[in-house]
Every structure is written in structure tokens, then in C-alpha cells.
Amino acid sequence: MIKKVAIEELQPGMHIERFDCGWLDHPFIFNSKRIKSEGEIERLKDWGVTHVYIEDGHNPPPVPVKIERERPPPPVVAFEHIVTPQTARVDRELRHIPIRHEIVRAQKVRQRASQAAKNILADVRAGKKIQTREAETAVGELDNSICHNKDALFLLMRLRKKDEYTFDHSVSVGVLLLAFCRAMGFDQETTRTIGLGGLLHDVGKMAVPLSILNKPGSLNDDEFKKIQQHVIYCKEILATTHNISLPVAQIAMEHHERFDGSGYPHGLSGESISLGGQMAAITDVFDALTSDRCYRTGIDQVEVLRKLYGWSRNHFNEELVHRFIRCIGVYPAGTLVQLESGLLGVVVESTDNLLRPVVRLIYDTRHDWAVSQKDIDLSKPHGKGGEDRIIGYESAKRWRINPLKVLGIT
Numbered sequence: 001m002i003k004k005v006a007i008e009e010l011q012p013g014m015h016i017e018r019f020d021c022g023w024l025d026h027p028f029i030f031n032s033k034r035i036k037s038e039g040e041i042e043r044l045k046d047w048g049v050t051h052v053y054i055e056d057g058h059n060p061p062p063v064p065v066k067i068e069r070e071r072p073p074p075p076v077v078a079f080e081h082i083v084t085p086q087t088a089r090v091d092r093e094l095r096h097i098p099i100r101h102e103i104v105r106a107q108k109v110r111q112r113a114s115q116a117a118k119n120i121l122a123d124v125r126a127g128k129k130i131q132t133r134e135a136e137t138a139v140g141e142l143d144n145s146i147c148h149n150k151d152a153l154f155l156l157m158r159l160r161k162k163d164e165y166t167f168d169h170s171v172s173v174g175v176l177l178l179a180f181c182r183a184m185g186f187d188q189e190t191t192r193t194i195g196l197g198g199l200l201h202d203v204g205k206m207a208v209p210l211s212i213l214n215k216p217g218s219l220n221d222d223e224f225k226k227i228q229q230h231v232i233y234c235k236e237i238l239a240t241t242h243n244i245s246l247p248v249a250q251i252a253m254e255h256h257e258r259f260d261g262s263g264y265p266h267g268l269s270g271e272s273i274s275l276g277g278q279m280a281a282i283t284d285v286f287d288a289l290t291s292d293r294c295y296r297t298g299i300d301q302v303e304v305l306r307k308l309y310g311w312s313r314n315h316f317n318e319e320l321v322h323r324f325i326r327c328i329g330v331y332p333a334g335t336l337v338q339l340e341s342g343l344l345g346v347v348v349e350s351t352d353n354l355l356r357p358v359v360r361l362i363y364d365t366r367h368d369w370a371v372s373q374k375d376i377d378l379s380k381p382h383g384k385g386g387e388d389r390i391i392g393y394e395s396a397k398r399w400r401i402n403p404l405k406v407l408g409i410t
């Protein structure tokens, strides 16, 4: 018999038949699994899972668990084969200005893009036509900043207000798509077209009642169908907008389609989804899961990259997911990491080596004391910072550390 149990009743050894939440709202690749450790239960709690369904009477007695602090899973490294001299060169070009210089400009650019997104969405809500000029200017400025140093805008994406999700999400998907396109080596025109698609991808949500959009609890079937309708509304809104090219409309229409045909509204699969639509699906899920929402807190970027990697065999184009992870970095800027030496630090920016970014040291876990802050470049040779290495990422929430504050961004 299937029984619903609270997460507090779950024990290692039990077999979860299914979760009491959507596929995107739990940390595992499959919807059923045997729980192997207390750490896995902690991860479920971190993701806000409150109940699961187990097969009652068929669970073996709980296995003894060694009590120790949870060690986060190892980084995703299997995609390293896609790093070619060409992708490494393109990545280097996307950080040719130091982040400390670009961050100030990026803050202003992001603010203007956010205002443009607000104006567009307010116009749509009021039934007015979209004026694309302000959006195009914002996309151009965001693209310029990414070409200086993509990590600056990536870092700022972590600065979010819960009640401004729709605006922030539109800008973030635009930023992610611009960086993704640049990392793929696309030309400026293609990049900015796809970036504009990112900024406009959710305009249809303005036709969905706010009571459903901002509902803190889970949605019933009827409400979920109304949310799904936003892609159809997108098509209708963009069809009446001047100067909207086909790739932009495709991004809005296809960002909820899935490579294996499991998405909506049309259940398109494989290459019948446009390239922009496939890329938008990846960036949309990445940003949605890493953001705080009215019904749950955001998940660490590293966790979400792991999850995307797991889904890349079915829901998304595998090659594109690999390229996206390469673009964001295994340890994105702002991630809290633990080093082999026992030191704890925040990733400042990426380097040529995916696993060896620049890290700002803040704490010594072996002695349990704060250390004077200092940046080390783990990609440098021994004696210049390269003697240490990252052994895993840490939850900033669990350590009660604000990575942005450490990096001087508030």
C-alpha cells in the first residue's frame, strides 16, 4: 500500500515511490528512489520537500547511518570533453576586463534592463502594444557587458527581490541566453536576437491572473492549465508587435517544449524545436530553480547544474546542456566552496580551468576561525595559488554566509 509520510518520518533505506511535488521541485533525477543516507534527506529538506509517498510494508529496516557532516556531491566533470581550444579561447574573450572593473557598469546596465522589462510587462498588462526599442537597447548593453566579463552579470543575477520575480526572471533569461550565444560563438546579430527573445519570453504571463501567478501554495489542475496558457498568449501578443522576428517568437512559444516531447504547448521534440527554443528551455529552468519564489527558496546553482546534467539525456539537448554548463562554470561566480586545505572561500570569477577559479578565502574550517580575506587563483602554478584545490561546494545558507557581501556587492 502506498502511504504519504512527512519528510521527518523518512529514513535511510526507505523507498520513495513518488514525491508530493513536481519534477522540478526535488533534487533527484528520477521520481522514485531508495534513500541511501541522512544527507539525501537533508537535501530534500533544503529543497522544501515536505512529504513523499512510500510503499508501506516493503521498506527494509533503516540502515545504520554514520553521523557526519554532509559532504556535497562531487562537481560535474564529465562534460569536460567538450572543452576545445576554440571554446577555451571564446571563454577567455568573455572575461577580458577584470570583474572588479566591469561590476559597476554591469549594475547600471542591469538596472536599465530591469526597468525596460517592467515597462514592457506593464504595457502588456494594460493591453498596450510593446515598444521594442527600449528592450533592444537594454539587450545591446547587456551583451556589451557580457563581452567585457560575463561573470559580472552572472553575479548580479543573485541579487533578487522575491516580489519582482517576473521582471528579474525576464532579464536573467536574457542575460543567460546572451552569454550562452556568445559562448557558442554566435555573431552579434544572432546573439542579440536570441537575447531579445529571452527578455520577452514570458510576456504572456501578463495575461494570467496575478492571484495564480503569485499563489504561494501548489496550483490545482485548473490553475496549472491557466499558467501553461501563457505561451499561447505570448504568441498572440508578439503577433501584434512590430519588428518581432521569427526566432524571438519561437523562443516565447517553445521555451516549455522538451527535447523528448514531454513539454507544452505542442509536445514538440528534438530538432523540431528551434535552436533558440532549446537554449531558452535550459536557461529558463536554470533561472527558475535558482530563484527564490513565493512557494520555495532558490536552490544552489551548482545543484541545479547537476540536475540539468542529469536531465540532459532526455528533457534537453545533451550537447547544449554541456555547452551551457561550460558557459556558467562548474563553480559559478558567487559559489561557496571548500578547499582541500580546509579553507572556505567564495568564487570570484572563472579562469581557463573549469575546476580552478579565482577564490576569495574567508574561513578556516580546521581551526574554526575567520581568515583575513585574500583572493587566490587556483589555476596558477604551485607557489602562486595552484597548490590548493576545490573538493566541493558548500551551502551558503547552511553556513549563514552571504557570498555577495563577501564580494562587496549589495
Ligand SMILES: [Fe+2]
Binding pocket: 201, 202, 230, 255, 256, 284
Ligand atoms: Fe514561461
